[in-house]
Amino acid sequence: MKATLTPARDSVPLNAPAQLPVHPLWLRITHWLNALAALVMMFSGWRIYDASPVFRNIVIPPSFTLGGWLGGALQWHFAAMWLLVFNGVVYLALNVASGRFVARFFPLSPRAVLRDLMAAFRGKLSHADLREYNAVQKLAYLVVMVDLVVLVLSGLAIWKSVQFPLLRDLMGGYDNARVVHFCAMAVMAAFVTVHVAMVALVPRSLLTMLRGR
Structure with missing residues (x-):
């Protein structure tokens, strides 16, 4: 009897999907850049906030702030803002384009x-x-x-x-x-x-x- 060829797709191991990365490289890079930008903005923002509090009874301890003084905090804040905006756009665009946004959320x-x-x-x-x-x-x-x-x-x-x-x-x-x-x-x-x-x-x-x- 003539041997029957097995389709190529049947030769793929059953556990192949598990070998794929949980998070692709682009996601990991944008995730950590977003985290860095968000944290820098938060800590420098607290120093800016203390210079003119929105709520008089809420003041952030200086030890939890970044920048040292108002001018320094503003420089950190704006630098992190640009990183957050540009990296955030890349993060969202790749999530949507890859289909990950809908699939995961x-x-x-x-x-x-x-x-x-x-x-x-x-x-x-x-x-x-x-x-x-x-x-x-x-x-x-x-x-x-x-x-x-x-x-x-x-x-x-x-x-x-x-x-x-x-x-x-x-x-x-x-x-x-x-x-x-x-x-x-x-x-x-x-x-x-x-x-x-x-x-x-x-x-x-x-x-x-x-x-x-």
């Missing part, structure tokens, strides 16, 4: 978020497959992406208030833009705190973001 529903949140509180939320985000992770990452956009826009409304009058008015005026900027910064600080805590609980997630696997 959707579908998402309030019911799924509540289910995974309750599982997390009970210590039963699985992190066995780091390729899959749970609903709480999806929501957190989407929120921080939107938050970073709000940070940049409100920052522009403060920095170039005369040049961007429409943006300033959308923020409710200069003073309200400062409040929006401060609140967006607080959201980012909360995200960073929770994110670091989760990495401490699941150290493998840090390794995959460093080496891809």
Whole structure:
């Protein structure tokens, strides 16, 4: 009897997808650059905030700020802003173009978020497959992406208030833009705190973001 040829696709090992990196190189590079820019902006922003507090009863300890003085903090802040904007655009563009944005963050529903949140509180939320985000992770990452956009826009409304009058008015005026900027910064600080805590609980997630696997 004549031998039957096996199609080439059948010769691919069943575990081939597992050999692919959890996070591609471009994602890891843009992730760490975004993290660097966001942290520099946050710490230098606190020094700028202390020079003219939005809320008089909230003052950031100098030891938690960057820049040493107002002028130095402004230089750090603007340098990090340009890095965040350009790198953020690359990050979003590659996520959308590669299809990763939809694949990783959707579908998402309030019911799924509540289910995974309750599982997390009970210590039963699985992190066995780091390729899959749970609903709480999806929501957190989407929120921080939107938050970073709000940070940049409100920052522009403060920095170039005369040049961007429409943006300033959308923020409710200069003073309200400062409040929006401060609140967006607080959201980012909360995200960073929770994110670091989760990495401490699941150290493998840090390794995959460093080496891809």
